[in-house]
Amino acid sequence: MSKELIRLTNVSMVFDGETTVLDNINLYFNDAEFLTLLGPSGCGKTTTLRIIGGFQKPTSGDVFFDGVRINDVPPYKRQINTVFQKYALFTHMNIYENVAFGLRISKTPEDEIRKRVDEALSMVNLSGYEKRSVNSLSGGQQQRVAIARAIINRPKVLLLDEPLGALDLKLRKGMQTELKKIQQQVGITFVYVTHDQEEALTMSDTIVVMNEGRIQQIGTPIDIYNEPKNAFVANFIGESNIVDGVMEQDYSVSFANRTFECVDKGFARKEAVDVVIRPEDLVISAPERGQIIGKVESVVFKGIFYEVMVAGETFTWKVQTTRAPAVGQLVGLSVEPDNIQVMHKS
Amino acid sequence: MKKKYLAIPYVGWMAIFVIVPLILVVGYALINRDGQVTLDNFRTMTQYLGAFTTSFRLAIIATVICLVIGYPVSLWLAREGAAVKRIAMIAIMLPMWMNFLLRTYAWMSLLENTGIINTLLKNIGLFDLINRVFGTQLSYFPMINTPGAVVLGMVYNYLPFMILPIYTVIDKIDPKVIEAAEDLGAPPVMVFRKVIFPLSLPGVLSGITMVFIPAVSTFAISKLLGGGMTLLLGDLIEMQFYGSAYNPYLGSAISLVMMVIVLICMAVMNHFGEGEGEAVYF
Amino acid sequence: MKKNGIFARLGLLLTMVFLYAPILVLIVFSFNDSKSRTVWQGFSLKWYLKLFDDSRILNALVTTVEISVLAMIVSTILGTMAAIGFFNMRKRPRAILMAINNIPMTNADIITGVSLMLLFVFAAGAFNATLGSLFGVEIRLGFFTLLLAHITFDIPYVILSVLPKLNQCDPNIEEAAQDLGATPWLAFRKVVFPEIRPGVLNGAIMAFTMSIDDFVISYFTAGSGASTLAMEIYAMTRKRISPEINALSTLLFVVVLTLLAVVNIRSAREEKAAAKREALLRQKN
Numbered sequence: 001m002s003k004e005l006i007r008l009t010n011v012s013m014v015f016d017g018e019t020t021v022l023d024n025i026n027l028y029f030n031d032a033e034f035l036t037l038l039g040p041s042g043c044g045k046t047t048t049l050r051i052i053g054g055f056q057k058p059t060s061g062d063v064f065f066d067g068v069r070i071n072d073v074p075p076y077k078r079q080i081n082t083v084f085q086k087y088a089l090f091t092h093m094n095i096y097e098n099v100a101f102g103l104r105i106s107k108t109p110e111d112e113i114r115k116r117v118d119e120a121l122s123m124v125n126l127s128g129y130e131k132r133s134v135n136s137l138s139g140g141q142q143q144r145v146a147i148a149r150a151i152i153n154r155p156k157v158l159l160l161d162e163p164l165g166a167l168d169l170k171l172r173k174g175m176q177t178e179l180k181k182i183q184q185q186v187g188i189t190f191v192y193v194t195h196d197q198e199e200a201l202t203m204s205d206t207i208v209v210m211n212e213g214r215i216q217q218i219g220t221p222i223d224i225y226n227e228p229k230n231a232f233v234a235n236f237i238g239e240s241n242i243v244d245g246v247m248e249q250d251y252s253v254s255f256a257n258r259t260f261e262c263v264d265k266g267f268a269r270k271e272a273v274d275v276v277i278r279p280e281d282l283v284i285s286a287p288e289r290g291q292i293i294g295k296v297e298s299v300v301f302k303g304i305f306y307e308v309m310v311a312g313e314t315f316t317w318k319v320q321t322t323r324a325p326a327v328g329q330l331v332g333l334s335v336e337p338d339n340i341q342v343m344h345k346s
Numbered sequence: 347m348k349k350k351y352l353a354i355p356y357v358g359w360m361a362i363f364v365i366v367p368l369i370l371v372v373g374y375a376l377i378n379r380d381g382q383v384t385l386d387n388f389r390t391m392t393q394y395l396g397a398f399t400t401s402f403r404l405a406i407i408a409t410v411i412c413l414v415i416g417y418p419v420s421l422w423l424a425r426e427g428a429a430v431k432r433i434a435m436i437a438i439m440l441p442m443w444m445n446f447l448l449r450t451y452a453w454m455s456l457l458e459n460t461g462i463i464n465t466l467l468k469n470i471g472l473f474d475l476i477n478r479v480f481g482t483q484l485s486y487f488p489m490i491n492t493p494g495a496v497v498l499g500m501v502y503n504y505l506p507f508m509i510l511p512i513y514t515v516i517d518k519i520d521p522k523v524i525e526a527a528e529d530l531g532a533p534p535v536m537v538f539r540k541v542i543f544p545l546s547l548p549g550v551l552s553g554i555t556m557v558f559i560p561a562v563s564t565f566a567i568s569k570l571l572g573g574g575m576t577l578l579l580g581d582l583i584e585m586q587f588y589g590s591a592y593n594p595y596l597g598s599a600i601s602l603v604m605m606v607i608v609l610i611c612m613a614v615m616n617h618f619g620e621g622e623g624e625a626v627y628f
Numbered sequence: 629m630k631k632n633g634i635f636a637r638l639g640l641l642l643t644m645v646f647l648y649a650p651i652l653v654l655i656v657f658s659f660n661d662s663k664s665r666t667v668w669q670g671f672s673l674k675w676y677l678k679l680f681d682d683s684r685i686l687n688a689l690v691t692t693v694e695i696s697v698l699a700m701i702v703s704t705i706l707g708t709m710a711a712i713g714f715f716n717m718r719k720r721p722r723a724i725l726m727a728i729n730n731i732p733m734t735n736a737d738i739i740t741g742v743s744l745m746l747l748f749v750f751a752a753g754a755f756n757a758t759l760g761s762l763f764g765v766e767i768r769l770g771f772f773t774l775l776l777a778h779i780t781f782d783i784p785y786v787i788l789s790v791l792p793k794l795n796q797c798d799p800n801i802e803e804a805a806q807d808l809g810a811t812p813w814l815a816f817r818k819v820v821f822p823e824i825r826p827g828v829l830n831g832a833i834m835a836f837t838m839s840i841d842d843f844v845i846s847y848f849t850a851g852s853g854a855s856t857l858a859m860e861i862y863a864m865t866r867k868r869i870s871p872e873i874n875a876l877s878t879l880l881f882v883v884v885l886t887l888l889a890v891v892n893i894r895s896a897r898e899e900k901a902a903a904k905r906e907a908l909l910r911q912k913n
Binding site: 356366440455570 | 632636639640643644647649651657665666706707710713714715716717725728729731732734735736737738739740742744745747749750776779780837841844848857858861862865869873876877881888
């Protein structure tokens with residue numbers, strides 16, 4: 001569909017010659033795409049972002065922008081702008097001057113500056129705040145200023161480093177939709193770093209799941225949620241029951257002391273695998289009608305569903321259901337073949 | 347990043363003007379006039395044991411007095427309202443902006459035999475009274491040129507150095523901590539002993555350091571208020587560098603020993619204060 | 629905490645009396661119409677007039693101001709650079725360098741003075757014996773060595789007041805500026821420096837006052853070639869005690885008072901503005 005904009009090939013990052021932060025990252029993304037780097041803290045997502053922004057040089061590997069290698073291009077010469085984690089606003093300047101900074105550096109004429117600052121501020125709903133000082137704004141407002149300041153130079157790519165991390169839950173939800181809207185409005189690539197899987201699922205076109213310096217999976221939110229490639233992704237994205245299993249043959253996997261039909265194939269015979277079942281995919285029934293039998297250990301009301309822990313023979317299953325069984329009751333659990341995900345042990 | 351290289355000029359500066367001079371002190375301390383390596387300087391120093399003991403004695407007395415005055419003053423100050431605090435702090439700092447020689451000089455005219463204090467006492471007839479009762483021939487109290495005057499000069503000059511760090515630390519104690527202690531049933535004495543005092547220790551330690559070090563090494567105060575009657579370490583060192591007794595080798599040795607003793611004192615004290623947080627320096 | 633009782637208030641008051649009585653007496657007798665520093669014999673400004681005729685004092689004053697200003701400028705530049713350098717170092721080398729940096733501050737002044745004197749005497753001796761005798765130049769302790777000594781003991785104060793500002797700085801603002809197209813130098817000038825400016829200014833003021841106030845280190849490093857005000861005061865108190873010193877003290881005290889008042893009024897104004905901003909913010913949330 002759209003053309004490729006940035007590519008990382010075999011990028012590795014080693015700090016102090018010992019700590020490997022990034023291990024052979026290969027990644028590309030397209031124009032006007034909303035791409036999220038998702039992973040727990042320390043997984044290398046921020047380092048990846050900083051390499052793209054030019055704040056760090058990879059130990060090995062190359063970064064291409066529009067087909068040109070940019071490893072040695074300093075940040076101030078890249079058509080990439082960044083929204084920093086704690087906004088990094090200039091507290092000695094007012095809002096107007098903060099937003100205008102990039103244009104002033106490039107010696108843009110004053111009336112052009114005014115026009116574009118107005119534009120940017122109205123895009124983030126902050127018209128009328130020009131004269132205010134940074135410290136007089138709330139966290140959410142500072143966030144918007146940071147975005148306005150970063151898009152004023154009309155970059156090809158906007159890097160966002162956990163931009164909503166400091167905001168409270170409600171504000172975060174609001175900003176998520178707003179960010180997505182801004183991205184579509186300006187039509188540029190957003191590279192978004194977060195450890196919040198829900199945020200990633202809501203906003204992204206493409207999610208890159210990272211762990212311990214390696215890319216675990218790249219895909220659309222739906223792919224990643226429904227078809228996690230390994231136990232880490234499954235566990236990190238949403239809640240999961242992950243059990244040890246053995247692949248008997250194609251379309252047949254055994255775990256919890258019985259054999260299940262499944263949709264996976266192409267494994268070695270008797271290969272030890274991870275089996276992932278989402279809590280909402282387990283159905284509670286009468287004991288005799290279930291594939292797995294267990295005793296209800298606890299029932300916790302979670303708002304729109306109950307989280308039920310069912311202790312089976314080999315594993316305690318987490319189940320989400322809208323009808324609560326009684327604690328201590330024997331129940332059956334069943335699962336559809338296409339809701340059983342079988343993956344290689346990682 | 348390459349920004350760390352900005353420190354290079356100063357690192358070079360420190361090497362020349364901080365490290366080398368200290369090495370020179372050590373070097374000079376270990377040689378004699380003819381450039382031979384010897385420990386004679388340290389042997390000669392034993393003659394001046396008196397100056398060592400006097401210096402440390404007076405400095406310790408002055409430090410203790412500063413602490414005894416400074417601690418309650420800091421505590422009281424911390425309890426005042428914001429406006430009083432502000433003004434009082436300025437008032438306490440203000441004399442420090444006057445050169446310590448002038449502050450010391452101010453006491454000279456007060457303490458002299460015909461000085462203001464003695465004149466005042468004479469005018470109210472105190473000496474007549476004493477002479478009548480005890481049959482003495484007193485016409486003034488000898489105050490200047492005594493060790494007491496030197497201690498007074500030290501206390502006067504360095505008291506703010508004691509108050510400031512203690513006050514800063516006490517003032518920073520979260521009132522909620524004290525309320526919590528009171529809430530748990532601690533009576534005021536207990537609150538002080540178990541909460542305020544331990545929390546204020548870092549301030550006390552840096553206060554002691556800031557008073558003791560200049561006090562033990564002073565030479566001007568003893569010259570002005572001690573009238574050369576009390577020979578302190580500082581005087582002794584100064585004499586070796588500027589005076590008829592010119593002997594930088596001995597002077598270096600005395601400086602070295604003084605520095606080492608002070609360092610040991612500080613190390614021991616900081617060891618006691620360990621775990622109480624970092625000392626506050628200004 | 630509970631409020632102070634009468635006893636505590638009295639204690640505070642007595643402390644103030646103790647601190648100010650000598651200074652007050654000093655000031656009062658600067659206006660005395662006689663050489664006596666104990667008996668009041670009427671108002672006069674003659675000691676002030678005498679002071680302005682005293683060329684030694686005036687020369688010393690000029691030297692002091694020159695030294696203090698020069699030392700302030702050099703130490704502020706070197707110290708700010710060093711602070712930025714230290715800040716960007718790894719923990720270990722930074723800790724070591726900071727420990728060395730603290731030496732002149734924690735050491736007794738007399739030791740700093742004596743050690744620098746040894747260096748200067750040693751260096752001057754070495755120079756005069758070799759290069760100096762070759763070119764017929766002789767180096768002696770004086771203005772220049774005094775300046776070097778002052779810079780040495782001023783820089784630690786500059787570093788100590790700049791470093792906390794660097795710590796407070798959002799580590800990303802410099803990157804943000806570069807990200808927006810500013811070269812590293814421009815990013816420093818436009819963004820980082822304004823953020824640390826209060827610390828730099830404070831450091832400069834501290835360096836200046838330390839230099840103005842110093843006696844001990846100057847005493848050992850100026851040789852016979854230069855004399856500062858503090859050294860002149862010392863000499864006066866040693867030899868010719870005269871109410872001139874009182875007059876000089878009074879003048880210096882008034883200058884300090886005025887300076888402090890100006891600085892304080894300025895910072896009080898800033899505080900007020902900050903409080904206002906805070907109130908606005910609270911209202912909004």
